Amino acid sequence: MANHSLEVLISAEQIKDKVRELAKEISKDYKARTPLLIGVLKGAVVFLSDLIREIEIPLEVDFIAVSSYGADTASSGIVRIQKDLDQSIKGKDILIVEDIVDTGLTLNYLFENLGSRQPNSIKVVTLLDKPDRRKVKFEADYCGFKIPDRFVIGYGLDFNEKYRNLNDVCILNEQP
Numbered sequence: 065m066a067n068h069s070l071e072v073l074i075s076a077e078q079i080k081d082k083v084r085e086l087a088k089e090i091s092k093d094y095k096a097r098t099p100l101l102i103g104v105l106k107g108a109v110v111f112l113s114d115l116i117r118e119i120e121i122p123l124e125v126d127f128i129a130v131s132s133y134g135a136d137t138a139s140s141g142i143v144r145i146q147k148d149l150d151q152s153i154k155g156k157d158i159l160i161v162e163d164i165v166d167t168g169l170t171l172n173y174l175f176e177n178l179g180s181r182q183p184n185s186i187k188v189v190t191l192l193d194k195p196d197r198r199k200v201k202f203e204a205d206y207c208g209f210k211i212p213d214r215f216v217i218g219y220g221l222d223f224n225e226k227y228r229n230l231n232d233v234c235i236l237n238e239q240p
């Protein structure tokens with residue numbers, strides 16, 4: 065990776081504050097309910113693990129895996145479920161937890177797919193949002209940070225499966 069350089073876009077401290085803020089809002093909105101948080105593997109794992117520990121109401125957790133961009137940084141536009149949920153979501157209050165909304169294709173697909181399984185409600189929380197890159201209209205119910213159209217890594221987000229363990233969200237600059 066010698067031909068790449070990293071630039072901090074959002075610091076660990078800023079993320080921590082934002083996660084607390086989102087958790088507070090979610091705890092208030094879902095008061096007296098037990099939401100099922102569905103983490104979208106693998107990118108959302110770090111965000112989800114921090115988020116659930118700041119939420120002060122009872123909750124459940126499950127995971128779903130969908131096809132990603134593979135080794136490329138550009139969208140293939142293809143969405144496929146690679147690992148489905150362990151349980152029925154009928155009658156449940158679903159909160160999809162995602163790392164980033166980019167083209168919107170993944171969440172648009174998941175929202176429709178999970179929505180067809182008769183949940184009581186379905187909402188989306190994303191840490192990051194790149195609104196400039198949308199191919200389909202999609203707005204998350206809770207959003208941490210709107211970011212410019214740059215490829216970012218860290219805090220769960222990867223480039224070729226690397227960098228997920230960084231504490232900050234960084235821009236990956238390719239050197240000429």
Ligand code: IMP
Pocket residue numbers: 104107132133139162163164165166167168169170171214215216217221222223
């Ligand atoms: P969408 O379907 O284009 O909205 O893509 C969403 C998925 O693409 C995210 O869950 C990420 O896994 C991946 N992705 C989009 N942008 C980035 C990025 O800047 N860095 C790393 N992964 C990204």
Ligand code: MG
Pocket residue numbers: 104105106107108163164
């Ligand atoms: Mg993802």
